Amino acid sequence: MMTSMLEPGQIIGILGGGQLGRMLAQAAAQFGFHVIIYCPDEQPPAAEVADQHICAAYHDPDALLAFAQRCDCITYEFENIPVETVALLAQHKPVWPDARALNVAQDRLTEKQFIQGLGIPVAPFVAIDTREALASALAEMGGTGILKTRRLGYDGKGQWRLDAQSDLDQIFDDTQGQALILEGLIAFERELSVIIGRGIDGQIACYDPALNVHRNHILHTSTVPAPVSADDAAHIRDIGTKISSALEYVGVLAVELFMTSDGFMVNEIAPRVHNSGHWTLDACGTSQFAQHIRAISGWPLASPTRHSDARMTNLIGNDVDKWPTLIREPDHCLHLYGKSEVKAGRKMGHVTHIMPLGTIG
């Protein structure tokens, strides 16, 4: 639909108003674009740094039409935007990434089938419809597994680890009729991710893979370089490239992987900028946010090369109280998201410690 490049002064619409939208809006401003945030919340973090905020539901056709009319190009900052919303907007203005990427990524079953279809390993999986199907699939997997809702799970929500002691009746009740997938439990050595930018013309810019450590199911740190060989890093980039090319993806895509003794497996993909790519803000000339804006604007992608080693640490809940110390630490780049209310488990900001190349690996 879009054949030409956006020009500075034009308007980018962002669905979603969280910290990812905020950092996308800041990147858009760097290039002189104006930003409208569309988000049902009243004071979302992204709206503080944007030109306008449309506060309306994702299913409000009139508000969506008004939004589309004002924008030159539209994107989103989280993958749980209804596909119908994106389809409706796409009738009026270019929306990147398109509905295909969203469809694949919103359902863990479709996502696994798609990735496996590309010849890329994923955890063994079975779609689950009944309590009986769960029991027999679990037995076939050797008695352990992770039951996940196919849709709308994040940060470990909508997941149940199962073993011989699990009360399957109770767990099946807890799933409240949601569509489910059972995955084999992978004894991974490490968790990694890779951020890939893909332009409208198919140009690819792949960042270095990061090593991710989670705490309480929430990302705690991302470190680059990840402790993998140059060959493995190239292999991970190939996986990311293959997935984004197969989707004819436009924008920045995140691919999360397990490193096992048998090689790499894709856990999931996110059709958006990603928490495990925040280090690119301070360790690269062009961040994932700027790259995404370039991609959806039809601009050529910039180099994803790293000029520093980096460790990004999320500031979750009260961690944000450390800001007075963090601003005194040399080479620590602090990013706060402007959220007034501190809540347990809430991402309040992040800090990236940058180090000379070669310090980490």
Ligand code: AMP
């Ligand atoms: P997800 O929401 O799929 O990213 O899962 C959240 C976390 O649960 C991952 O980061 C892993 O630490 C863990 N996990 C998810 N799926 C599996 C699996 N099949 N085997 C082992 N651990 C898993």
